[in-house]
Amino acid sequence: MNKQIPDTIRDKHPGFADVQVGSSGELREKAKAHCLKNAHRTFEQGIQCVQVNSMNALVSLQDTVMVIHSPLGCSGCASFGAIDRLNVYKHHRGRDNAPDSHVISTALGEKEVILGGEKRLHETIDEAVKRYNPKIVFILASCASSIIGDDIDAVAEQKEKEYKAKGKEIIFAPVHCEGFKSRNHATGYDLALATLQNYVIRDAHPPKQKGLINLFATHSLSWADQQEMKRMLNAIGLDANILPYNATYEDIMKIPAAEYNISVCQIFADEYIKFLSEKYGTPYAVTNMPIGTRSTNRWLRAIAALAGKEEEAEAFIKAESDAVREEVARIKRKTDGLRACLTAGTGRGFAAATLIGDYGMKLLCMHTPYYDEAYIDDFKRLEELHGTDFIVNIADMQPYEQVNLLKKYKPDVFIGMSNWVSRLGIPSFHILDSKRPTFGYRGVLYLGRKIEDALDNNNFNKNLSNYSKNAYREEWYKKDAFSYLQLPEEN
Incomplete structure (x- = not known):
């Protein structure tokens, strides 16, 4: 299929560096002059993995299953990080009995690495559909499956046709999130959001919903922080659609219907909301997280400027600032x-x-x-x-x-x-x-x-x-x- 959003990596951003040191003023002046260069570590204790953040972005979506085409170790990251966090998240929502995330691994071994793992992938997908009856099956690539050349795109296309012939409308969405793809693990978020657009939303153009704002937030945000952001946005007359963590299929399909888009920080969904601006004409803002009074004020004012809610925002900022000033x-x-x-x-x-x-x-x-x-x-x-x-x-x-x-x-x-x-x-x-x-x-x-x-x-x-x-x-x-x-x- 023709992808609306091609796979990109953040390492190609202007002035990208993940290995450097210096005073803030020194580094900023170099970056401003376009001459900040990456250094090199002769010893590293390890860096974060692109695939893990694709897992984090997608694992909590409801009515989905994640098929990780990898050796068992990669799927262990999903259990250790993403699923454990989701269980805590459910508890704080008071929904301990909410549906669990569904993750299944192809568990590639020596045989598959030598002879190819696509047969194993077909079998694993069939088992995942049989167990969970999902609306969406995400197929995540790994370093191992990519090195041996398994074609997850072709498998996804074949399985979608196969199940459609059986009367089942299931979306099969490949995610090319190999760990070696980028040294910037936030690339994993970009790849996950691109997959949602390319394979789930596709060319949907629903009517705009008045006052709806998409708030793209990372998996590290607690339920309490999500509710606090909703409270602040409601106070200035906006309704937040928080994505993608714990979102439903219907929440995802509302993305093009929003009047405004905002990312919760500089490196999450910033690329995606630029795409949404170009495709749907949706205005957006990228600010830092609303932590501390200065950052919260700036966050609210950026959103208010998008929505023409400056007066409401200033009144809210004054009331909230007055309430915390003494403490x-x-x-x-x-x-x-x-x-x-x-x-x-x-x-x-x-x-x-x-x-x-x-x-x-x-x-x-x-x-x-x-x-x-x-x-x-x-x-x-x-x-x-x-x-x-x-x-x-x-x-x-x-x-x-x-x-x-x-x-x-x-x-x-x-x-x-x-x-x-x-x-x-x-x-x-x-x-x-x-x-x-x-x-x-x-x-x-x-x-x-x-x-x-x-x-x-x-x-x-x-x-x-x-x-x-x-x-x-x-x-x-x-x-x-x-x-x-x-x-x-x-x-």
């Missing part, structure tokens, strides 16, 4: 002037860096997976808040660099995955939360109290620091944190 001021008396380091995904990291500004804290260093020229303005806003000298480590994971840097910097607070930072005795907390809202003005208070709690109750981390071994040998901490980084030569 923010109380917490700020404890946190003002403290130094913080953080690690988070790109969109969440930008927003978290503005949150600590709400509480008078200064940013020492920031670990973010990617950089490209689209983020220049975001870093400029952070520099207006924190100065130009904070260190930006562009690293997809690589905790060995992060823990080395934190041991040297000794920040007052660390925001991010704290399992290894805790051994340094640093007060720490994770900005992700599966139960309570971290978004919006309510999220400002909740995260502020988490900062306060981390500072007031740090005995556990202190004991770990005193009585447990550090994550790495002492020799590593004596070296430069970026010893394994080979920076490109400047022209």
Whole structure:
């Protein structure tokens, strides 16, 4: 079939880098001049996989089954991450008995790798349809199935015709999300959304629904954050269709009917909503996550500008800001002037860096997976808040660099995955939360109290620091944190 959206990779974005380090001001000036070059790590602890984020984007869709054409290890990622998160999500919705996700693997072995795995794929699809009777079957490619040349497109087309002849209308949708396809794991989101358009929505042109806004959000958003975003949008007269997590077939088919589109952060669905603008004329906005007052204000104002709801948005912003001002001021008396380091995904990291500004804290260093020229303005806003000298480590994971840097910097607070930072005795907390809202003005208070709690109750981390071994040998901490980084030569 002719795809409306071809497979693309984010590595080709202008100024893309996933290996670099420097001060924010230095990197931003290089990116602005189109001369920010990728460095090279001679040692990496691993990076995230494109296929995993395609799984994350699609696994919760109702009335679907995901066939992962891979060895068993790849499907294990779906169980470990996506399905576990979905079960937590269902619990917090009060819907423990809601239908489970359906994931089945072809479990490729040596025989299939040598002789081809398409026969195994046909058999697995038939078993999936027999067990679950889905509306949509997603067929996910893997490194192994792509290396041996299995044609998942041809299999999908053949199965759709086969079941149609039996009187069953089932959509078979291939997803080319091989792990080696891109070093930017957010490419997996793009490929999943392109599949929804190419194989599910296709050329549908439903009438526009007044006040409907598509809100494209990653799987890492909790149910509480989704409800908080809906509350804020309802307050200015808009109805949110949150996608794709836990969406129904009907929700997906409403995508072209929306009057407006917004992505919850800079690297999720930004490419897709540009396509929707071109195909359906739907206006869109791409902003950072609504974490902290500054980012939430900016998020709301961007949406209000799309919908002509500026007056309603300003009234809501004033009321919500007034409601949290006293408590923010109380917490700020404890946190003002403290130094913080953080690690988070790109969109969440930008927003978290503005949150600590709400509480008078200064940013020492920031670990973010990617950089490209689209983020220049975001870093400029952070520099207006924190100065130009904070260190930006562009690293997809690589905790060995992060823990080395934190041991040297000794920040007052660390925001991010704290399992290894805790051994340094640093007060720490994770900005992700599966139960309570971290978004919006309510999220400002909740995260502020988490900062306060981390500072007031740090005995556990202190004991770990005193009585447990550090994550790495002492020799590593004596070296430069970026010893394994080979920076490109400047022209």
